[in-house]
Amino acid sequence: MNPQVWLAALAGELSRHGIGPDLAGHVVAEAAAHLRDSGEAPLSAFGPPAAYAAAVADSVGGPDLRPPRRVPGAVRLNVRGVTKRYRRRPVLTGVDLTVRAGEIAAVVGANGCGKSTFLRICAGLASPDRGKVYVNGTVGYCPQDSGTCGFLTPEEHFVLIGAGRGMPRTAALRTGRANAAALDWSPVSATQARHLSGGTRQKLNLIMARMGEPDVLLLDEPYQGFDRGTYLDFWHEVWRWRDAGKAIVVVTHLLNQLDRVDIVLDLTSTKERVA
Numbered sequence: 001m002n003p004q005v006w007l008a009a010l011a012g013e014l015s016r017h018g019i020g021p022d023l024a025g026h027v028v029a030e031a032a033a034h035l036r037d038s039g040e041a042p043l044s045a046f047g048p049p050a051a052y053a054a055a056v057a058d059s060v061g062g063p064d065l066r067p068p069r070r071v072p073g074a075v076r077l078n079v080r081g082v083t084k085r086y087r088r089r090p091v092l093t094g095v096d097l098t099v100r101a102g103e104i105a106a107v108v109g110a111n112g113c114g115k116s117t118f119l120r121i122c123a124g125l126a127s128p129d130r131g132k133v134y135v136n137g138t139v140g141y142c143p144q145d146s147g148t149c150g151f152l153t154p155e156e157h158f159v160l161i162g163a164g165r166g167m168p169r170t171a172a173l174r175t176g177r178a179n180a181a182a183l184d185w186s187p188v189s190a191t192q193a194r195h196l197s198g199g200t201r202q203k204l205n206l207i208m209a210r211m212g213e214p215d216v217l218l219l220d221e222p223y224q225g226f227d228r229g230t231y232l233d234f235w236h237e238v239w240r241w242r243d244a245g246k247a248i249v250v251v252t253h254l255l256n257q258l259d260r261v262d263i264v265l266d267l268t269s270t271k272e273r274v275a
């Protein structure tokens with residue numbers, strides 16, 4: 001079957017299964033990229049469009065993609081008037097953001113508009129020139145570039161970061177392994193982080209950010225390199241954390257994800273709006 005015909009049929013089948021346009025677009029784009037890069041025939045790579053769409057619908061738990069939002073709790077992150085310049089160049093100008101327990105905020109905007117800078121300021125890793133960041137609770141931060149140590153194994157990372165959170169070794173290992181399993185990853189104990197794939201290192205980063213169940217999670221494009229299944233698992237995890245009362249801030253370039261979040265902060269226009 002011609003790839004274009006197969007992709008069009010897939011889009012139709014995804015819609016028939018009640019998959020929303022943002023996820024359907026992502027699935028079709030990923031399948032198209034795979035077919036283009038691999039040169040494989042669609043039927044041998046993915047099987048019939050109807051079966052593949054059914055598998056996608058199954059993996060996201062049916063058409064109701066985003067669980068109903070609960071009533072948000074206390075303010076966990078309150079950013080007021082944050083301004084940052086590098087040399088003479090203004091990067092952030094008077095940025096405000098309020099995220100409560102049980103809310104997900106997306107930080108979006110053009111390349112270089114200051115998304116990572118904003119998150120680093122929220123994490124306390126960079127200082128604003130003006131403005132304040134109030135955090136009510138503990139913070140976990142997942143950087144855009146890997147924060148892993150090349151010569152440590154994943155489990156050594158769990159123990160190291162867990163110790164920083166006051167977790168005993170066994171609890172850190174148990175938590176790290178459980179959070180890895182939620183991202184469809186079973187760490188091999190002898191493999192050092194430098195030998196992991198980019199996507200798997202990013203899973204490790206995300207797991208480290210979550211060690212000790214912080215109240216506020218700051219995630220800088222945390223799913224780079226994730227395959228389709230892990231990407232879906234990631235959003236299910238994010239919704240689960242939100243429903244457990246976490247306040248979550250996700251930097252993203254993918255504007256088709258915005259119906260998955262509660263608040264959107266567009267740093268291109270520095271306007272905050274409710275999704």
Ligand SMILES: Nc1ncnc2c1ncn2[C@@H]1O[C@H](COP(=O)(O)OP(=O)(O)OP(=O)(O)O)[C@@H](O)[C@H]1O
Nearest residue numbers: 086087091109110111112113114115116117118144
């Ligand atoms: N430590 C630094 N010193 C000087 N300039 C910096 C520094 N960190 C960031 N910048 C500049 O600040 C601007 C914002 O960078 P930042 O990484 O926050 O943007 P971003 O929106 O996250 O970008 P991208 O979408 O490409 O990830 C860029 O022009 C960048 O070059």
